[in-house]
């Protein structure tokens with residue numbers, strides 16, 4: 001059974017099934033929720049609010065979002081304007097720089113967050129709740145039900161990982177014996193206090209939730225800003241967390257445009273900002289915030305197939321998933337495939353073509369691209385095709401028979417072949433390695449460089465809660481998911497040297513040194 005129906009078909013189904021079925025659908029909406037994913041439509045729009053100083057608030061301005069599948073205005077977001085940021089600035093400045101808790105202050109809060117995580121993991125694990133979030137994700141960041149559900153399941157496992165004592169174990173300290181009796185040096189994981197989290201549209205639940213919980217576990221007070229296109233998901237998740245006992249004052253949640261958020265950061269001066277998004281904004285914020293930032297920015301991910309040809313069917317399937325699942329809008333999506341010439345006669349490219357052709361809009365295995373328009377993908381492709389020897393292997397055309405609004409992209413899964421000798425020429429390299437955050441990859445003839453996913457089952461898209469996921473080689477690089485990521489991003493090292501005596505027997509005043 002197809003798990004996602006087009007809005008029009010859904011609306012028709014609701015009309016056919018009448019109010020009794022409607023009531024039963026609401027019965028299947030979790031108690032904390034204020035929306036029902038299937039019911040959101042032009043005639044029954046949903047509302048996204050802000051949360052500050054312990055209360056839900058609206059703003060003077062509603063930003064209307066259009067349904068990525070049919071262009072209908074279906075969600076209104078209370079976007080905070082520049083003149084309205086004061087409560088958020090005040091709320092953040094109420095948090096001391098030593099945090100809401102730390103190893104020497106309010107340690108019971110580590111246990112409280114262990115309990116909140118246990119309850120939230122339990123709630124999110126209930127089929128009604130995971131289905132609710134998967135369907136809500138699908139409405140705003142269209143991807144297949146399996147991909148949306150996987151995002152919920154990763155989030156649920158992450159919460160399970162930090163139940164019980166696991167939060168306090170994150171703040172484990174160590175001691176080194178000192179030089180004399182009564183002296184020892186102790187290393188602590190210290191919070192930053194007031195912090196900010198900014199996240200993009202492509203993982204509406206997983207990225208903001210994992211970073212938010214990491215920040216809270218270590219004792220910080222975050223203000224969270226998720227891309228407004230998808231922030232309805234975290235609006236609902238915060239309601240779940242409140243229902244699981246999260247103190248209302250611990251997190252603020254703001255909807256705004258980038259300019260307003262930038263202003264808030266400059267005025268509220270958070271001690272640390274975690275930014276996940278494009279490299280352009282990452283570099284701007286790094287300068288504006290004078291380096292008080294950690295980054296997970298744009299990805300241009302490559303896969304290399306070396307000379308040993310094997311498991312062609314499996315590799316074709318992994319390539320298809322890596323390049324085109326979520327319509328290529330995973331930060332780890334395969335952007336380039338370097339293929340050793342031994343693969344040319346293996347049938348790999350034909351298999352990839354057939355797999356890409358299985359993808360269809362009806363089940364969102366291919367769907368709207370939220371930040372790149374169809375015309376800019378076509379333009380990029382035309383520029384690539386000017387490179388001698390390059391050719392479209394498959395795709396290369398807009399999707400057909402759809403009602404995706406023009407502000408979004410609608411493009412068939414596409415692969416363009418570019419000869420390696422050409423890519424190395426100056427001028428071509430920048431063009432070929434431009435990130436197109438959509439279902440687009442370039443296939444090159446020979447292998448050149450490495451990737452960190454290795455082996456016959458290697459994939460580029462894999463960021464479950466049990467892997468560190470993040471960049472390397474940049475001192476500002478952040479991570480997500482694991483205890484190491486949480487400790488690195490959300491706490492700093494603080495050393496306290498205890499030197500409590502006693503003084504040596506017969507101590508006498510030494511001469512000046």
Ligand SMILES: NC(=O)c1ccc[n+]([C@@H]2O[C@H](COP(=O)([O-])OP(=O)(O)OC[C@H]3O[C@@H](n4cnc5c(N)ncnc54)[C@H](O)[C@@H]3O)[C@@H](O)[C@H]2O)c1
Pocket residue numbers: 198199200201202225226227228256257258259261262276277278279281282284285296297298299330331371435437470
């Ligand atoms: N490395 C990772 O883990 C990772 C994960 C997901 C996405 N990404 C990257 O994110 C990009 C796609 O996301 P996008 O297009 O939404 O990114 P984006 O940089 O346009 O937006 C990201 C967030 O920043 C906010 N923002 C924009 N300008 C701002 C400003 N001046 N001050 C403060 N906040 C501002 C946006 O409202 C949004 O919430 C891709 O490049 C992708 O590779 C990276």
